[in-house]
Amino acid sequence: MSRFTLPRDIYFGQGSLATLKTLKGKKAVVVVGGSSMQKFGFLAKVVNYLEEANIQVKLIEGVEPDPSVETVMKGASIMREFEPDWIVSIGGGSPIDAAKAMWIFYEYPEFTFEQAIIPFGLPELRQKAKFIAIPSTSGTGTEVTSFSVITDYKKKIKYPIADFNITPDIAIVDPELAQTMPQKLIAHTGLDALTHAIEAYVAGLSSVFSDPLALEAIVMVKDHLFNSYNGDKEARNQMHSAQCLAGMAFSNALLGITHSMAHKTGAVFNIPHGCANAIYLPYVIQYNSKKCSHRYATIARRLDLSGQTDSELVDSLVEWIQAMDKKMNVPLTLKDYGITEEDFKSNVEYVSHNAVLDACTGSNPREIDDKTMIKLFNCIYYGEKVTF
Ligand code: FE
Numbered sequence: 001m002s003r004f005t006l007p008r009d010i011y012f013g014q015g016s017l018a019t020l021k022t023l024k025g026k027k028a029v030v031v032v033g034g035s036s037m038q039k040f041g042f043l044a045k046v047v048n049y050l051e052e053a054n055i056q057v058k059l060i061e062g063v064e065p066d067p068s069v070e071t072v073m074k075g076a077s078i079m080r081e082f083e084p085d086w087i088v089s090i091g092g093g094s095p096i097d098a099a100k101a102m103w104i105f106y107e108y109p110e111f112t113f114e115q116a117i118i119p120f121g122l123p124e125l126r127q128k129a130k131f132i133a134i135p136s137t138s139g140t141g142t143e144v145t146s147f148s149v150i151t152d153y154k155k156k157i158k159y160p161i162a163d164f165n166i167t168p169d170i171a172i173v174d175p176e177l178a179q180t181m182p183q184k185l186i187a188h189t190g191l192d193a194l195t196h197a198i199e200a201y202v203a204g205l206s207s208v209f210s211d212p213l214a215l216e217a218i219v220m221v222k223d224h225l226f227n228s229y230n231g232d233k234e235a236r237n238q239m240h241s242a243q244c245l246a247g248m249a250f251s252n253a254l255l256g257i258t259h260s261m262a263h264k265t266g267a268v269f270n271i272p273h274g275c276a277n278a279i280y281l282p283y284v285i286q287y288n289s290k291k292c293s294h295r296y297a298t299i300a301r302r303l304d305l306s307g308q309t310d311s312e313l314v315d316s317l318v319e320w321i322q323a324m325d326k327k328m329n330v331p332l333t334l335k336d337y338g339i340t341e342e343d344f345k346s347n348v349e350y351v352s353h354n355a356v357l358d359a360c361t362g363s364n365p366r367e368i369d370d371k372t373m374i375k376l377f378n379c380i381y382y383g384e385k386v387t388f
Contacts, residue, residue, distance in 0.1 A: 002205070003252070004209045004210070004252045005146065005164045005251070006144055006167065006248055006251070007133075007168045007169055007171045008169055008170065009169070010144065010170075010172075010173060011170070011173065012174070012244070014174065015174065016172050016173065016174040017042070017045060017049070017174045017176070017177070018049060020046060020049035020053065020088070020172070021049045022053065023050065023055060023086065023132075024053070025055050026055065026056065026085055027056045027057075027058070027082060028055045028056070028058075028084050028085075028087070029057075029059075029082055030043070030050070030057060030058070030088045030089075031060045031063060031089040031099035031102065032059065032063065032090050032091050033064070033065070033091040034063075034064075034065075036136070036180060040180050042090065042177055043059075046090055046134070050088070060075050060079075060099075060102075063075075063091070063094055063095040065094050066149075066151045066266065066267070066273075067097060067098035067101075067150060068150070068152075069113050069150055069151075069152055069153075071098055072101040072113075073113075075098060075099070076101075076106045076109070079102060079129075083128070084128075084129050087102070087103050087131045088132045089131070089132070089133050089134065090177075091135075091136050092135070092136055092137040092140070092189075093139070093149070096134075096135065096140070096143060097147075097148040097150065099131070099133075100131070100148035101116065101148050101161060101166075103125060103129065103131055103166065104116055104122060104125065104161070104165075106128060106129065107123075107125055108123055113152075113159075116161050117159045117160070117359075119359050122163040122165040123165075124165065125166065130169040131168045132171075133168040133170070134171075134172045135171075136177040136178060136180070136181075137189045138178045138189050138228075138239040138242070139189025139191075139192040140192065140247070141243050141244055141246050141247015141248070141251070142247065143172070143173065143247065144168065144247040145247045145250065146162055146163055146165075146166055146167045147160055147161065147162050147166070151266075151267055156267040156268055157263075157267065157354060158263040158264070158266050158267060159263075160259075160358070160359045160360065162254075162359055173241065173244050175236065175237035175241075178236055178239070179236055183229060184329075186225075186228055186229050186236070186239075187225075187229055187275075187278075187328035188275045188278070188330075190221060190225040190228065190239055190243070191225075191274050191277060191330065192273060193217065193239070193243035193246045194218065194278075194321070195258050195281050196243075196246040196255065197213075197214045197245075197249055197250070198214070198281065198285070198299065199258055199281075200213075200214045200252075200254070201214040201218070201249070201295060201298075201299060202256065202288060202292050202365045203254045203255055203256055203363045203365065204253075204362065204364070205252065207252070207253065211249075213246070213249035214249035214253065215298075215299065216242075217242045217243070217246035217249065218299055219302060220241070220242035221242055222303050222320075223235075224236075224238040225239060225324070225328075226324070226327060226328070229327075253363075254360065254362075255360040256284065256360060256361075256364035256365065257284055257355065257361055257368060258281045259277065259358070260356070260360040260361045260364070261276070261280050261284075261355045261376075263355070263358050264351045264355040264358055265351050265355075269334070269337075269339050269347070269351075271337060271339075275337070278325050279331060279334065279337065279380065280380055282321050282332075283386050284376070285317060285321075286318060286387075287376055287386045287388075288364065288366045289310075289311070290366060293311060293314050294310050295365075296314045296317050297309075297310040297313035297317075300313035300316050300317040300320075305317060305320055333380060334377075334380050335381050335382060335383070341381075344381050348378070352370055353370050353373075355373055356369065356370050
């Protein structure tokens with residue numbers, strides 16, 4: 001038996017944030033990141049809409065990028081004191097992911113972080129609160145996914161929490177919030193969305209339900225990401241939808257080793273999630289194509305890329321991704337990203353070992369062990385074609 005789970009409601013389009021006015025409940029905690037949502041007035045709008053609905057509001061502000069276990073536990077204890085029946089999270093992936101994890105420890109204070117990172121092992125949520133996610137960046141898809149990524153800074157490791165229990169109840173995909181993204185963030189988040197869609201299309205649990213979402217998201221990235229990067233407002237709106245489609249796909253189909261590697265190098269090499277994915281994806285496609293070249297060829301055909309045989313089409317797909325990277329100032333190798341050879345060599349075994357153990361490795365179409373992962377990282381560092 002397979003399962004396909006999405007939020008019950010997705011409100012989308014310009015002005016959809018106002019749907020908060022119609023919410024039924026008593027108390028809402030609003031989880032938010034740094035200052036951008038305040039600065040652009042979206043936080044005030046959220047609070048006003050909730051108050052219009054006669055809901056008492058408490059803010060949990062200042063969730064850092066790549067939120068820590070400590071931030072999660074602190075937020076959960078604030079929730080236990082305030083006892084909200086709604087958790088509203090607004091911002092980039094970080095505050096939404098942090099809020100999802102806070103939700104677990106709000107409802108189950110005795111639960112531990114070590115238990116929470118066991119895939120699909122969470123207890124039944126929604127005993128105390130339901131969850132709303134409002135994304136302000138166009139990449140993570142976290143407003144519709146069963147994932148949350150939390151960083152353990154002592155171990156320098158990002159841990160994905162995966163469980164349909166943390167799939168939000170309501171997603172509000174209002175493109176107005178995404179109009180404020182700086183250019184670099186547009187590139188990184190957009191390429192993260194592309195990675196979600198491509199990994200989902202070849203992942204272990206890809207299905208007839210996830211495939212159309214993944215393919216459409218990839219086509220939309222091709223049509224709109226570069227224009228969005230260059231400031232086109234309508235293209236930015238389209239990317240906000242595209243990343244959500246990609247999120248729906250990968251939440252159910254799962255991901256692959258591009259994400260395993262990005263999770264495990266993020267803190268060690270100080271490399272933003274989307275940027276890491278953009279660099280690694282072409283090499284992972286070359287590696288996985290030994291197993292599923294026909295799936296990548298299908299993507300390449302949908303994108304009208306050149307080639308007759310599967311292997312020509314895979315090459316075209318890799319070239320297209322690297323051309324996109326280049327156009328948006330994303331380096332093609334870890335060396336060009338600025339990691340010194342010394343830094344790379346002293347960490348490659350550690351990150352390879354951890355990447356193999358990452359929750360996303362299990363759904364990658366081709367298996368991998370520590371030794372091969374080290375070889376793959378070497379190709380990525382020096383920019384060599386993956387031929388094994
Ligand atoms: Fe991602």
